[in-house]
Amino acid sequence: MLKIGNLKFEKALLLAPMEEVSNPPFRVTCKRLGGLDLAFSEFVNSEGLIRDSDKALKKLTIYEEERPVGIQIYGPTIESLIKAAEIAEEAKPDLIDINCGCPVKKVTAHGSGAAFLKDIELMAKMAEAIVKSVKLPVTLKTRIGWDMNSIVIVEAVKRLEQAGIHSVAIHGRTRSMGYKGSANWDWIRQAKEAVKMSIIGNGDVMTPQDAKRMFDETGCDGVMIGRGAIANPWLFKETRHFLETGEILPEPTLQEKMNVMKEHLRLGAEFKGEKRAMIELRKHFSGYLRGVRGIAKLRSSLMQETELAPIEEKLDAFLEKQEQESFLRV
Ligand SMILES: Cc1cc2nc3c(=O)[nH]c(=O)nc-3n(C[C@H](O)[C@H](O)[C@H](O)COP(=O)(O)O)c2cc1C
Numbered sequence: 001m002l003k004i005g006n007l008k009f010e011k012a013l014l015l016a017p018m019e020e021v022s023n024p025p026f027r028v029t030c031k032r033l034g035g036l037d038l039a040f041s042e043f044v045n046s047e048g049l050i051r052d053s054d055k056a057l058k059k060l061t062i063y064e065e066e067r068p069v070g071i072q073i074y075g076p077t078i079e080s081l082i083k084a085a086e087i088a089e090e091a092k093p094d095l096i097d098i099n100c101g102c103p104v105k106k107v108t109a110h111g112s113g114a115a116f117l118k119d120i121e122l123m124a125k126m127a128e129a130i131v132k133s134v135k136l137p138v139t140l141k142t143r144i145g146w147d148m149n150s151i152v153i154v155e156a157v158k159r160l161e162q163a164g165i166h167s168v169a170i171h172g173r174t175r176s177m178g179y180k181g182s183a184n185w186d187w188i189r190q191a192k193e194a195v196k197m198s199i200i201g202n203g204d205v206m207t208p209q210d211a212k213r214m215f216d217e218t219g220c221d222g223v224m225i226g227r228g229a230i231a232n233p234w235l236f237k238e239t240r241h242f243l244e245t246g247e248i249l250p251e252p253t254l255q256e257k258m259n260v261m262k263e264h265l266r267l268g269a270e271f272k273g274e275k276r277a278m279i280e281l282r283k284h285f286s287g288y289l290r291g292v293r294g295i296a297k298l299r300s301s302l303m304q305e306t307e308l309a310p311i312e313e314k315l316d317a318f319l320e321k322q323e324q325e326s327f328l329r330v
Contacts, residue, residue: 046075046084
């Protein structure tokens, strides 16, 4: 059972924090499709929040229908993370999450993200300071260690539990692996066995069967899904159904895929402005159109567009053509 303050979920399914992906339009889209218990925002730069930067402040936006949602912050020092946590708390999320897993050099070079894995004493001290500075529950997301020679996750979760952290999400890779190789779920199991607090497993869950296997093999309380949700926003719904019944749901119809994709695009345009949203949302096209015959040409033609209307027109025309063809085949 995942327990974070008053939030409680049996076999929780969580949307991972993902930069330029886990924003309100995508979180709402996944939530509406069903099966999703808790979503995280993309990481928000503590220094940006302190500077009052519009870009950082916009990332604190929460739509009521997507709750519960956690805001994730990252930053280089205890002081800046405390200030950022206090600012994020004013946006009234359901929890605050601290990023101690981002492997990107420009982030770790300043001591942020996965850099905390090099000093778990400091990580625990920072976590304790944030727990004390906000009223909301605090969670933390990290990796298993800096590199293969320094796997620290078991010791880290023990220290973080003592520091008052409510739950830790563990991506089963080291910082130096980046996204290469495969996530080592056995470290997630060992971390889970070492503490009483809830543990969230993360890394390489792409199907409902993967999620079940992660629950079974690690004993984790929640499974967090990132890239799998970009590839298939129905994954939470399908996984929930599979966990409850052992059955795999049929693929959504082309009509349903197109409707959900168009609604996601509309929400994106409202939130970010049309041009920026149409460019950012390109990374979702393959996911929505996956498995559809003759899609390559449509996808590359959608990639040329920076406005909503021509994309909607192309999707409608494609759907109509497909329907005519299947009518002729009958
Ligand atoms: C496009 C992208 C952006 C990401 N941004 C963040 C982020 O802002 N904060 C974070 O903690 N992790 C971030 N991650 C890592 C994911 O949350 C997750 O840990 C990782 O993708 C492994 O899970 P998966 O195999 O389910 O994708 C990002 C990953 C991707 C693919």
